[in-house]
Amino acid sequence: MITPSRGARPVSRQVLADHVYEEILESLMDGRLEPGSPVSIDGTARDLDVSPTPVREALARLEHTGLVVRVALKGYRVAPVFSRDDFANLMDARLVIEPVTTQLACRRMSPEVLSGLRQAIADLKEAPRGPSFAEFRDYLDADERFHRLIAENSGNPFMLAAYEALGGQVQRFRLFGGVGITDADHAIAEHQAVFRAIELGDPEAAAAAMTEHVGKVRQRAMQDAPQA
Amino acid sequence: MITPSRGARPVSRQVLADHVYEEILESLMDGRLEPGSPVSIDGTARDLDVSPTPVREALARLEHTGLVVRVALKGYRVAPVFSRDDFANLMDARLVIEPVTTQLACRRMSPEVLSGLRQAIADLKEAPRGPSFAEFRDYLDADERFHRLIAENSGNPFMLAAYEALGGQVQRFRLFGGVGITDADHAIAEHQAVFRAIELGDPEAAAAAMTEHVGKVRQRAMQDAPQA
DNA sequence: CCCCCGCAAATCCTATAGGATTTAAAAATG
DNA sequence: CATTTTTAAATCCTATAGGATTTGCGGGGG
Known part of the structure; x- marks a missing residue:
């Protein structure tokens, strides 16, 4: 309905x-x-x-x-539900794409985008984290906004297309994974690490920070997610 | 019409x-x-x-x-014509994604897929290369089949989705407007290099061969492409 | 009790009609 | 002849109707 x-x-x-x-x-x-x-x-x-x-x-x-x-x-x-393996695959794919978009975006960063990223992190901090969707939807929105903003500013529309092919699925898994938001504090810190590297204009460090972030998300989800 | x-x-x-x-x-x-x-x-x-x-x-x-x-x-x-920059961006994106799909596919290669790849290369060799689309469409079909077969057998559906999001081969004709396939011999040799590495079960070598291939395609197109 | 059949509802799919707006052509005016 | 105005056609968009098929269901037969 x-x-x-x-x-x-x-x-x-x-x-x-x-x-x-x-x-x-x-x-x-x-x-x-x-x-x-x-x-x-x-x-x-x-x-x-x-x-x-x-x-x-x-x-x-x-x-x-x-x-x-x-x-x-x-x-x-x-679309059918995700299995644990599916999620691992999704994160592996993000590990391929997102460090590149981050590196590219870092090279052509503008004050406007930078403040957009700063805002996304701020929204992440103050977003509620309850177990129901109505509560953590703002959190997911801010998370998505951060990653999308980077992909959009990579300057390569095809990298953005590749990101978008995965983007929608990320939120969906979290929604139906039943795990809620359990790692907000870690995730926010990792986002800030990415942000700082971008702010300093260090593309390699930014890419590394993004790799670190996505890798950690994968790792934490594998621990938290119900077995099988 | x-x-x-x-x-x-x-x-x-x-x-x-x-x-x-x-x-x-x-x-x-x-x-x-x-x-x-x-x-x-x-x-x-x-x-x-x-x-x-x-x-x-x-x-x-x-x-x-x-x-x-x-x-x-x-x-x-x-859609408007493909510019040189557009093509360069497309190839840059493929350089990110395809070595990974190649490496993954190499690890789980099967005889059936291997023979499919062999067939694709054989079709590449005997396909006509005229200037009109009707002529080189078979060539593009075989090329697409080779790359897609690899992506499909990466074992990661999201990497396949990312590959598909690029619409690589479908877009290529937009650059070759009226030019046709000019680098078939080189491309076939590079495909064979990828194939051999896969056949030998060397994932790193296969990924490197794919990187070499896509990079060379990019390079040749930049030289051959009409106008600046 | 289980299985099968027939009817009704639901569904996908395509065609058609018509409203709102844009575009192009034709007509009228200076 | 140039310019403006008016009219006709084209176009996008949505609604509606109906054909073909599938699905759900209830009753009858084994």
């Missing part, structure tokens, strides 16, 4: 399909849609009180994020 | 949108559609003798390949 968000403002001219896209994306990230469950086109259209056409277009665009999977003539389903 | 392809066989149950997707993709790669020109939904529907609905869905899926760009309420246009 996808419920329309409250604060839907009637903007002048907007493409309904874009709105539907955001709505479904939010439902996926909120965990309102469980992994493996079907996402019916007609049903979603009824839920959001629109016609199936924009829903169809929104889902077509969502497919490439990997959050939903499509089977021809069968429809869409929420 | 997107003309329907000749050998359209009436398969039992097929999703029309999938067929439309392939049709538009082919038109894009053939150069029948020039960069920057609009791709009208209604117009394409008329050309292909279908309704706008499947065309809309196909274009939504095509957008993430970067071959077409969408502006809300304005429609789709063929």
Whole structure:
């Protein structure tokens, strides 16, 4: 069930399909849609009180994020849950990509981006860390913002595309991993280490700090996550 | 103008949108559609003798390949030409990802995959290399198959996702507009070097060979590419 | 009790219609 | 002839209708 968000403002001219896209994306990230469950086109259209056409277009665009999977003539389903091994693989992939985006971004850093990163870390600190999604959603948002800001400023759109291919999955795993946020203090310190290296304009150190961070995240998750 | 392809066989149950997707993709790669020109939904529907609905869905899926760009309420246009810098960025990204997929795949190589790689190289050798897309499409297909086979057998689905996010081979034609494949002999030799290292089960050597290959492709393209 | 069949609802998919807006052409005016 | 205005066509977007198929369910037969 996808419920329309409250604060839907009637903007002048907007493409309904874009709105539907955001709505479904939010439902996926909120965990309102469980992994493996079907996402019916007609049903979603009824839920959001629109016609199936924009829903169809929104889902077509969502497919490439990997959050939903499509089977021809069968429809869409929420992507299946992650196993422990999947998470390890995801982190291994991030270990390949993110140090590079960090290094590249460090070389072309601007004051605006720097303050954006500083803000993201500040938001991380003050974000609540409760067990329910409503509570740690701000934390995940800030975390994602930090990493994305770096990827966006790598100056290489293809590295950004590679990052985006993984980005959405990171939050999802945390959401359904059931572990909540248990390592916030460590993670914040590691983010600050990355930030300091970037601030000093040392690309190698920044890349190393990012490697350290992602590696530690992987390690901690492997300890905390339920076995099997 | 997107003309329907000749050998359209009436398969039992097929999703029309999938067929439309392939049709538009082919038109894009053939150069029948020039960069920057609009791709009208209604117009394409008329050309292909279908309704706008499947065309809309196909274009939504095509957008993430970067071959077409969408502006809300304005429609789709063929993506602008690939600049030298764009190509350099693409190769830089591949230099990050592909050595890793190669190394991983080497560790878990199977006879089936090995023979698939051998076949891909064989196809590369006998593929024509003319200047029009219709001629060198087989070459690009074989090239793509080689690299994809490696990524698929890395054992890490997220590395595969990152590789796919680059859309490497699909993008290449955008640079070779009217030039064709000029470095086939070199490229084939480099592929063979990668293959031999994999065959010998030496992951580091395989990764190094892949780095060498992609780096050389980048270098040659920078020399051959038209204009500055 | 279990299995199978038939009907109804749901679903995917495509076509069509029409509203809102932009674009292009044609007509009218200076 | 140049410029502006008006009109027609094209385009994007959404809604609706209906065909083909699948899925769920309840009743009847073994």
